[in-house]
Amino acid sequence: MDFIKVEDLIFEYTKTDEGGAPVSFRAIDGISFTVQKGSFTAIIGQNGSGKSTLAKNLNGLLLPTAGKVYIDGLDTSVPENMWDVRQRVAMVFQNPDNQIVSAIVEDDVAFGPENLGIDPLEIRRRVDSALDGVEMGDYKDKAPHLLSGGQKQRIAIAGAIAMEPECIVFDEPTAMLDPRGRREVLSIARELNRKGMTVVFITHFMEEAACADQVIVLDNGTIKLEGTPHEVFRRKEELKALSLGVPAAVQLSSDLRDRGVDLPEDILTDEELIEALLKVKGEAEVKSL
Amino acid sequence: MIEVKNLTHIYNEGLPHESVALDDVSFRIEDRSFVGVIGHTGSGKSTLLQHLNGLLKPESGTIVIDGVDITDSHTKMLDIRRRVGLVFQYPEYQLFEETVAKDVAFGPTNLGLEQEEIDARVRESIGLVGLDYDCLKDKSPFELSGGQKRRVAIAGVLAMKPDILVLDEPTAGLNPKAHFDILDMVSDIHERENNITIFVSHNMNDIARMSDQVLVIDKGRLAMDGTPSEVFRREEELKAMGLALPDATEIVSRLRKRGMELPADCLTIGQAADAIAAALGK
């Protein structure tokens, strides 16, 4: 079932030029795609590719200039739908500091449910379970500014979970984190997805896209590539032309094929590459016997 | 040459929450080397960098740069700042002037140089970071793209003509393209200026590919000091500190564990490809 349906989405920002006259800038230029309920979709692209603008169109923070975005069948541009849309699609942003509202961790996690007018006892239950879900239960009384970047981002995720959305859009949640923080955030996103949450994960780290069900590559406001990670990452030349890298295993297997090693085209992860190489080695040994 | 001897720094000394940020750190950096520094957030790397240009003073130990002890209280601060340029993380957040040229001129002006010299340096360092001086000099730095802002901020440090350039995670938060552009720029500057460049990164591929010498900091101590191949050979120790290997080294190491005969010092995808192809008789 389609949970998110984007139809010919166009989004224009209005800026003022040096003379003060309004100029419109098209950040998203006619894109269409769907996201299945319970799936993990990765969106990759450079800065200025429109990926952040797209994210904000997925929960009505921005509304389409033209085209439509449907969330669970609800048109985001209908004002009556706005709060339903935002409750169904929660968001986690890039800067871990600038999205935490309250000076105490658990009060911050409660912020969303409080805005939804949930019963206090139910909020308590949601906050506790959301914090446990991101393994931050021990920090509920702490001040957010004393936590690491990865921990802050986990608090932000707990704040999203506590709204009991059906989908979480992660807008470059790992861009400002160190490797440990990145691993923490990605593994929580995958764990949530495993439990049935629809996840849209925006990133510029290719290896984070490798575990997705669907990868969408954006450039200049349009979709350049779309498909499973295997389908997308084998198109190495196109990705390079977009100045996007590929995971190390993909690059290495392509270099090895260039050197005459017989490897399949669809290697994506280290594990797949290692197994394939050991198979080649085994065959070579059999031949030489 | 930089010579750091027994450097120790303690935060909040005497208070109940005092903590040792640097613990007896000693190393040497030769002229013209490119040095990578790795370690976890909170390992003490940033504290170390801030000592290198006198922003922090050590509890004990010395830092001697070309024969001058910068930890000596008689050494003039401006003299240290002239020798060592420090580019902070997210340096674009320090831009403040109305125009790019004025912002870059801030450092040289503080050094008390003649106006003519300042202008020449501003022009030169904007060029060094790969930006068009005539096109950008009168623009507001806040109108630029993220990658351009970072370049302007780096130019602001280069304009002080430091012999030693220190960069704390110069590519933090950048996309793949801007990431490689900035690193290429840093290595171009290194070639052109023949300076000592020290950079902190969490990206082991960059560290392996670019550095002559790698310093590994763990819990305030210098855990390793050597060439990339010497350091990344010590897989178990690195992993115990929660640090990763370069992608190529990781794959090769796993193949070795599965019985393939490969050299232990592959650092880049290219080296790994050559070694694996050779092992398979191709």
Place this chain on the structure above:
Amino acid sequence: MIRDITLGQFYPGNSVIHRLDPRVKILATLLYIVALFVVKDFTGFIAAFVLLEAVIVLSKVPRKYIWRGLRPVLIIIFFTIAVNMFMIKGDIIWQLGFLHVTRQGLRTAEFMAVRLILLIIGSTMLTLTTRPIGLTDGIEALLSPFKKIGLPAHELAMMMTIALRFIPTLLEETDKIIKAQQARGADFESGNILRRAKALIPILVPLFISAFRIAQDLAMAMEARCYGGVVKRTRMNAMKFAGRDLIASIIFCVFLAVVVLQRVLL
């Protein structure tokens, strides 16, 4: 150093004082402060001290922690003592040049110092035992009668919440910016006032830009979490006026009444 200030900080706990309704705590603190200014002799202070001591013991907040909050304001206390000691005319008991200490001055100085210390510790106890959200909720509730005359009680309370959250972040940011500009040779320590004021520009401009960026991001994040929606907000820790609150209210009202009566009658 800045992080040592406990004034305005919360000390997590679950004591009876922590559990008191924030509205009651805020009003009690106000009653207590009014009482301190009504008091005219030391017996009144002894009563205030006993009350404060009871609150400290019940709150289970370590004294060391309270003391740390007092340290940054010691200067103000010493200044007050000095001003009172030297400025008030009366029977001179000690003199050095133009400086003279009078009996009345000494007495007033002691009086003021005790009053200030009791005042600061008292209000610190309010913030130490009330989480920031409780504090702002309490203020919002107490201000809500004034909504009728157009006072934006909720918005004021939300602004306070956000300020409490972001003060440490902005302090850290300031520290980073100062260091970065120092690395570019900036000098904040020498020169006359005008030069020093000018030297602040490289700190203030980036700081304002940071603050605006935070504001923009935060507004977006709050909207994404349905802030400003149509439904009426609820609170996780809804304020409830319980038996203990009644007792606390009575104690503080009686305290103020006694102090006032003492002043009027004696």
